Amino acid sequence: MLLSLCVIAKNEEKNLPRCIESVRDIVDEIIIVDTGSTDDTVKIAECYGAKVFCYQWNDNFSDAKNFAFLQATGDWILTMDADEEINSSDREKICSLLDNDAIDIYLFHTLSYVGSSPGVDTASNLNIRLIRNHKGYQYTGAIHEQICNCNQEMIDRGKVKIEEITVYHYGYLDVVATEKNKPNRNMKILEILLEAQPRDNFHLFNMGSEYLRLRKYEKALEYYKKAYEDFMPGLAHSPKLLFKLITTLDALQMYEEEMRILNEGLTYYPQFVDLEYLKACLFHKQKKYTLAIKGFKKCLTMESAPLQLRNINEVEGYRSYYALGEIHSELEDYEEAYHYYVETIKSKPSFYMPLHRIAENLMKSGRKIQDTKITLEKFFGKKLNAGAFAKLGEIFFSIGKYDIAFDYFLKACEQMKPNQNIYYNLGMSQFYLKHYQEAYHWFEKVEEGKCYEEAAYKMILCEILSNHTENADRLIQTASNFEYKKKNKIYEAFRNLAADLPYPVVSDNKEESQQYVNIIFMILNDLIKTAAPEIFEKSLQLLNLIDSDEVLLKLAKLYYRHGYYRLAYQEFIRSINIFNRIDKEGLEMMRNSIDLARGGKGCNRYKKVKESGEYVRNN
Structure with missing residues (x-):
């Protein structure tokens, strides 16, 4: 069985070598469809012996991927993005899958690194990776494309299988997202789709996710709520919708509604360990320590969730152990x-x-x-x-x-x-x-x-x-x-x-x-x-x-974090009086400052700047 790698690329000179190196030993053919690179992407692809095809980008990911599939001559297609790589220990597993006549489509586990650099923080997804070629399979949808079969109305679910093979994705790292301006590109496409189908559950979900990536939580919530109005547990993206709706509510500190959705989610998906973990985290935030401890211990007794219900990795392991350590630290139970x-x-x-x-x-x-x-x-x-x-x-x-x-x-x-x-x-x-x-x-x-x-x-x-x-x-x-x-x-x-x-x-x-x-x-x-x-x-x-x-509020927090509690309290008061600025974190610190000042460093070292116009020059 021959295997063709298909990759859509544009200005991926930094990522493409890592992607190809991760699979070059197991693929028989490399297809690179370039959508307008101005860097050395094409040269790098050619150095690896890839067949490179130029494609005029038309704001439609399915069209580009389907064009790549048409160029593939292998019995199977391995589809990847240029900013991904296969886990080295899983490469050989892929080869063994190609001889299974009963399966046409395999989904692998994608671990997306988030934050400033690859590390512990990851987001988890399931993605189609292996597709049997010459059987009518193609993508549909301009963005967040879905697989269909042009020869039949419905895909036979018996021919679809999930495999514990890991693909690492680097495209969600802060620096990559900023460089490529992915959210704005995606939102432009989604706006057109929603204009035509304003109630489409999947498009609403994806638009919410783009706003979430931009940390525009109010807008994200608006779209997630619309998508949740027609919630259907059987849809592939529904667990992800629940998870992201909950994390958005948490970011907005809408804790009552967050708890309601958490409980609803667990009725739909009792094995959804992530939700049990987030529920325990919410109890922890609210200083309901007994309930939080019970929740994290419950996570430790649960089996790993099925891949389709997995978003945060290892909540049934080290994350819950660490959370329990944090709670007992706060309770000063150091042992x-x-x-x-x-x-x-x-x-x-x-x-x-x-x-x-x-x-x-x-x-x-x-x-x-x-x-x-x-x-x-x-x-x-x-x-x-x-x-x-x-x-x-x-x-x-x-x-x-x-x-x-x-x-x-x-x-x-x-x-x-x-x-x-x-x-x-x-x-x-x-x-x-x-x-x-x-x-x-x-x-x-x-x-x-x-x-x-x-x-x-x-x-x-x-x-x-x-x-x-x-x-x-x-x-x-x-x-x-x-x-x-x-x-x-x-x-x-x-x-x-x-x-x-x-x-x-x-x-x-x-x-x-x-x-x-x-x-x-x-x-x-x-x-x-x-x-x-x-x-x-x-x-x-x-x-x-x-x-x-915001300078007085930030100064108050600076004093607080360095143990100058009286000074912190004074600057919180001035921030409210002069600028009418305070937030929930500031209020919590302000309350704590009163008690902590009695045993803290007080005002002895750093005096407050005189009030002859300082900090209020433009007020």
């Missing part, structure tokens, strides 16, 4: 928390967050630092390598033990080839220890990679805090060559303010000011840890150089 964190690690050795939490809890319970180090080192085995030292450095850095972190990072550095990330981490450890010149030395070693620009800006802070004005000016000038000019402008402003020099307003436009807010608070977050009180107070004047009504 029980430790038990569940250990179970989490046993269930998912590559998930390191439990080690961070164990370190926190050991310190909270008064354990000596040497004992804490010994306990954590045991998790990495008898002989610690560079990777273990680096991870231990990250753990101690995360709990503010920067001297211990530095020692571990240094040990990792001694065992590794030059490593830009380790240099940066060594610099950050020294920076937070207020050893500015030692930090500068390590940051200077970062010469490339994702940390390069951040290291350059940290060098500027080191020189400003060391009162090395001339070198700070030189570094700011060098940083002016970086692509994001707004960041440079804020560092230049801070250099002037620290030296008691005037600096003009950066922006008096509210929309433009939003682009500066996060930059300013990244600097403030560093300075509240490292700078002398008088320098930190000067840095607060950065907030007067933009026009934003």
